[in-house]
Amino acid sequence: MNTSLRKSIRPGATIGIVHIFFVLIGFNMLVAILFARVSGVKQPDAIPAPVYLMAYSITMGIWAGVAAAQKRKQEFRQVAFAGCVAGGFAGIMAGLLEFGLAIILVKNINVRDVLTVLSANFIKGTLFGMQPAMGVMVTVMLFALGGTLGGALVAFWNSTPFQAFLNRGIRFTKDSVQKAQGVTHGKNRLLWQIASISLLALAVVFLPLNWGSYWNYVLGTVGLYVVLGLGLNIAVGLSGQLVLGFIAFFAIGAYSMALLNAPLPYHLMWGFWPALVLGVLLAAVAGLLLGLPLMRLRGDYLAIVTLGFGEIIRILLKSDVLTAYTGGPRGIQNIGGPTIFGRPFVTDVDFMYLIIGAMLLAMFIYSRLQNSRTGRAWLAIREDETVARASGVNTVRYKLLALVIGAAFAGLAGAIFASRNQFTGPEEHSLMASINVLSLIIVGGLGSIPGTIMGAFALKGLPEILREFENYRLLAFGALLVAMMLSKPDGFIPSRRPKFQIPIQPETREAPKEQDHD
């Protein structure tokens, strides 16, 4: 067997394994249902028509083909052939799986005790409703076809005419962007800025009115997660300390709001604003108290302790011990909202404005901090704590500061969240929520504001739209986290690092400016 063939078989085998995993968790059906949706079927069955499953097989084949054809600088035919081999090999593995499934079906073995998705209907669907032998053959063929297609696609992408076309397109876009910048950055810069800001402001003011309750609810959640994400970003993205139980601070904010504002259990009936302020302060104090003992330790201890802290808070809130004080597993209801200019905030639309305000405030504070002396100290700590300390950065204080400010952000988000939902309970503050927040800032890009917003949309907004994926969401999160770390550890929109060098001019060498951090 020559090396070229072997190189194609490897990705084929990988995709084959992925496919087998997908079938065993029923993911192939989901993709097929999605294909059916896209092509206009209103209510696809649980086992969609064979055509859509075939489309799934071809897609997997294309994936295998693309994987095999990448990094190949060869002729069109060779690359397409490599794709065909990879797809075919993945197809053979898929065929073997289907052969096994067919045996299960024919012999009527009950495997659902172990692998839950493998019902008779599911197996029949996977075999495209055909005779087993036929289904297996079709699968192999579809995979090989997809592989060839994928290989051809890559070859076409890499071909000289297409690259030339692509380059022309990129150059054209760059030119037009530059031209546009010439307009916006020239004399009229101020005017343009005013225009764009006022347009944005108009959108902010009027869009929530037209969204309707559902979208305001969803986007409000996204907005609160942006605040939460920015808070965590101060700790993780800017100062490089991994905080895992971050939702605990959110819970402190939410419960402060709930206990101070709701009629039960204490009937304190504080107003929204004092409760909000106290919630933020309490969250910050919790961050300080938790951080104090840990600051001299290695970073990953902080991770595990904050994780433990998050669990402590959740278990305490849930336990019977505190039921009398915090409502126990049933949570606290009837949390009130604020009143601004005599107008009580009740609906999701009202809260949307509050959330937008909180978001803008968080973004403002974040960006001011990021570009300040404090931000640079955090950067230094993140890059190398020992060097930072040696350069005169008080690492303990700055690390604590990051944790405290991050916790305060979370407290703010939590208080607003509780007030908007008029309810808070222990299960809202589970570990999974912490991991959601962490995932969203990592996926978006550690440290960057646009990244955080994008991550919040991707991880909190998309699942609302793609309801079918509900069961697979966390699985995808996990895989995505690993994949991101392997390929793009900086996220989709990485934060721009300040890049400047002190120009060295031997004649006028002066003592550098004092840069001790207070």
Add this chain to the structure above:
Amino acid sequence: MHALSLPTLAVKGARFKKVAHVFDLLRPILGAIVLAFIAYRLYQVLIVQQEYGADTWTRLLISGLIIGGVYALIAIGYTLVYGILFMINFAHGEVMMLGAYAGLFAFQAFNAIQVGGQAQTSFLNAYPVLAILLAFVIGMFISAAIGYFLEKIAYRPLRKAPRLVPLISAIGASIFLQNAAQLLFSPQLREVTNPDILRRGAGWTISINNANVIIPYTGVFTFVLSVLLLIALYIIVRKTRLGRSMRAVALDKKTAALMGVDVDRTISQTFIISGALAGAAGVMWGLHNGMVYFYVGFIPGIKAFTAAVLGGIGNLPGAMLGGLVLGIVESVGPAALGIDFQLKDVLAFVILIIVLTFRPSGLLGEVLAEEKV
């Protein structure tokens, strides 16, 4: 200019020191408060109230020892990996969970196989020792394989990355494995079919204070097996060539490579060993507690890490001691301090925070290479 700046820096330096060391001054006071609280509660519960008799304490101690043995097995995996890679293998609990599933399915399969001529019995009860052995081998093998691939796919490419990166990758792997298990095997709780000689709940009965205390067979089995495995591991690390290369890599990867140790291979082997131990812990968990589901590895995983920190990370006897101490504290602690048993998980995490505050290097001290500490 320099002459001017130096004294100001020194003055400022003195001021930071004060701020930074406030906590060092607070530490003994805090420690005294914690100790006083514990002493007061112990006095209240043990002397004033005397709610529990000796029988209850024995019962709690036994269950603590059993769970402690399991924690110790998992903690070893954390400590081995941390000692070599300086990374919390967050997915280690999930490796244990998959081992538990493997054991569960193995027992189920053995129970389904019928052997014998006239008196049809299942393979599980006809050859229980063989069946248990096979189940453990299967569980350990599966977990070891998962550990091996985990390292190869999710950690190895990141070995030179900043330390946050592999940790996040590990968290991702943990979420992935947990949900993969949930999707593959459904989220329902599954009951383990024990062989008749190791029925759950059965055990030797001893009498203390006219009350019967049951020492469960499964518990004794679990404890003895974990001690045996720990001894085996200790011998591997101390006496074999593999153990020597593991210690060498933990001490200094570059020098170890120069001395002819295959670093990649050694790290793989470390993951295989820690995976196998976690798998054994998983099968034991199933045998003793009886229930297996996709979340079964998570909390024990975190607690085992706590145990590893408690004993001093990187330190093998420390991890064993830490596991046992944590198991006992978690089981006896709530009763001794007179708090709700629901809060035993809280107690475990509080202990972690207390240990990190007052003795960050753990009970027996850390054993880590110098450069990264």
